[in-house]
Amino acid sequence: MGRFVDSWRSHLLVTFSGNSEGRPNWVDKIELGDDAGFFGPGSASWAVHGGMATMVAGIRALLMQTLHPGAMAGVHDWSRYQEDPLGRLAGTIQWLVTVTFADTKLAELESSRVGRFHDRVTGTYRDAQGIERPYAAGDPELLAWVHIVFTDAFLQSHTIWGDAIPGGADGYVREWAKAGELVGVRNPPLSAAELKQQLDAFKDAGVLKSDERVAEAVRFIRNPPLRPAMMPFYRVMFAGAVASIPREYRDLLGLRRSMLPAVWATGAVLGAVRFLLGRSSSSEDAARARIKRLAAANPA
Template sequence: MGRFIDSWRSHLLVTLSGNSDGRPKWVEQIATGDDPGFFGPGSAAWAVHGGMATMVAGIRALLMQTLHPGAMAGVHDWSRYHEDPLGRLSGTIQWLVTVTFADTVVAERESGRVAHFHDRVAGSYIDARGEERSYAAGDPELLSWVHVVFTDAFLQSHLLWDDAIPGGADGYVREWAIAGELIGVQDAPHSADELAAQLEAFRSAGTLKSDARVADAVRFIRYPPLSRGMLPFYNIMFAGAVASIPREYRDMLGLKRSRLPVIWGTRLVLGVVRALLGPTSTSEDAALDRIARIERAQQLGHPSEP
């Protein structure tokens, strides 16, 4: 049993961070810098993105993103998710964690990296009305859609499976609007009500659609190339993510809520993961080290050394 647990923990760390010790190379930059960052300890962003529910939130966000044909075209045309799914996952995690825990300079630099990648992502797609439209990853509509479904997924997952959020749901949405603005999102929601209204606006306007591309992406998310030992746990979290999605979107995705108690089962799996990985992440630890260094330097009356 001990060997199985060690193996499963190693597989989990590689999946989430790219290496078996759970400390990817980019964590080192989180320890550098001279300010607490855009959020800091005790913030809503730290609470949500440092929680275990992020594992389910990522699944929900990926599923929801597929419903915008422009966003789906960008993934289909430019992403190598079939060939390198963990590479794409790692890139997304890097941006999320860096903006959350790094100092402001590093967070802005990481957001610039993402925006620069978006510069070359362009093409055309057939919209929900059957008309051909051009797209670019930096289009305001696409940036808004990705930000809204991302924020909604992480918020709703945390409310279902994790502890209270400092400042509540409004606090998280308001804080994470900063991250959206860093990559060019216009009119990012600043409250839970605004978030819900913007999400509903995409649906009621007839912008979203389901087609063969969506079905292929959903199938890939449903059956990712994970190790055999991780699949049973992933299957439960996938079912939990599906159960957390409102029915109108589940129907578009061609997914049905399981009749089994998957919300409870997901909570159990996340508890196991928390026991294996510990209460804090290497990224949060690096951020706390940076902040402690800054505070020591301030007490001594001289600038901190990065």
């Protein structure tokens, strides 16, 4: 049993961090720095991004992102998600974790890295009305869409499968608006109500679109090239992510809610992952070490 647990723990750590110890090299930088960061202990962002539900949130965010044809064109034309899905995952995790747990300077540097990548992502796409339009990953509309679906996915997933959020849903949305601003989002939502309004505005304006590119991306997200032994557990989380998406968006994605108890089963899988990985997060540990060092150097 011990060998089985160790093997699974190693598989999970490599999948989500790229390192069998669960601490990629860039985490070491989180321990450095001169302030507590944009959020800090007891914040909504630490609670949400330090929870197990992030694994389901990532699936939900990727699914929702595909529905904007401009965002989908950028992924289709520029992303290496089919050739190196775990590499893309690792890059997204690095940004999320750094902005959440690092000091403000490192969070800003990491966001600048993402922005530099966006600078070269350009092309054209056909919108929902069939009109060909230019796109750039740094366009305000695309940045807003990605930020909104990301925030919504992490908030809703944690609400279903996580613990209470300090400051509630509004607290998380308000805090994470800072992350949006760091990558160039204009007027990010500052409350759960604003988040829903901005998300629904895309749908109501007829911006969203379902086509073969979306179907291709959904097929890939449903069946990524993970280790065969991990796929049954991933499929449960995928079903949970789908169940958490409102029906109007599921219909656009061509997905149906499972007849099985996907929400309960996903909770069971997340509990098993928590058992295998433990409750401690290397990133949060590094952040706490930084804050402890700063407090010792500057006693009240």
